[in-house]
Amino acid sequence: MKTVTVGNILGLVFAAYLCTTNERFLEIDRYWSQPNFRLLLGLTVLVFNCYMLWISIVYVVQDMFFGWYRKRVTSAGRFACYFVVAFVPVVSINSAALELLLRQGGRSLYTVGYFKTGIFFFVVPLIGYIGMIYLRPGWSMYVRLFHRFAVYIVGVVRGLYMMASQARVIKIKVPSRMHVAEQKVLPAPQTRTLWAAQILAFRFTARATTAYLIDGSQLAVRFSSSELSHWAAAPWFVLIRDGFYLNMYYISHAADSIYHLVVEHTVEQTFLKKAGWKRADLIEFLTVSKRLRKNVAQHFEHRPDLDLNVWNDSFHY
Secondary structure, three states: OHHHHHHHHHHHHHHHHHHHHHHHOOOHHHHHOOHHHHHHHHHHHHHHHHHHHHHHHHHHHHHHHHHHOOOOOOHHHHHHHHHHHHHHHHHHHHHHHHHHHHHOOOOOOOOOOHHHHHHHHHHHHHHHHHHHHHHOHHHOHHHHHHHHHHHHHHHHHHHHHHHHHOOOOOOOOOOOOOOHHHOOOOEOOOOOEEEHHHEEEEEEOOOOEEEEEOOOOEEEEOOOHHHHOOOOOHHHEEEEEOOEEEEHHHEEEOOOOOOOEEEOHHHHHHHHHHHOOOHHHHHHHOOOOHHHHHHHHHHHHHHHHOOOOOOOOEEEO
């Protein structure tokens, strides 16, 4: 995530610089010495950041919406809808804002020749960013952030709906330590459903399977690792210890080592509060065995290419 964020910021600044200088972008010494230019560049970066936010929101919303109707809408139709909604408002707002600014000095977009040269320095990076998000959504820091938030909210809403629909409420006793011998997980009724987005980890043993949910709950379920391998979300579940699969969608790593795993902050706070664990318990929970470190390394290497729209998998337990 850190690499993606740095790359996005550098690209944002470069695109803002191109649009500010246009065909004279090579004259950096001349522009940078002017205080007004630095102020203008800073404002352009802020405005372009808003455009990035809008495009990312459009992608996440349409991706989740069309995820439910994928068979009814062609790939070309989905892209056309995404492109129009992302492109047209940004170009329209940007052009209108520039026109208002130029009118203050008695000029207009036509008189300064914006539509002959300047617009291309804006449209080309814009189309490139829109295309990049569609082809490689994992390369966008905002898509990652919004998609993770949306998936979390959907999981919470579904969980609340299922809880409200159950006449019987089951209380799960969560252990204070991580040792398997101390775990006491109550069996759950067979009519309930778990979605992939709700699951933080699976522990498969010869006797039982335990599902650790992002809200801090633990459930004894009838589910096998072979069934997990058939899920569309299977690439996100990485084997980090014998029989223990971690949902890496909610996981990042520390700066000092890719094997030092860290849970996304919101999920971590919710999980620890509900489970009643200490941070030491969570560290033990996220420990990667040396023999399986290669799985974690391969995941982070290929993570930008993983599909983000794979959270409709579910099973009854």
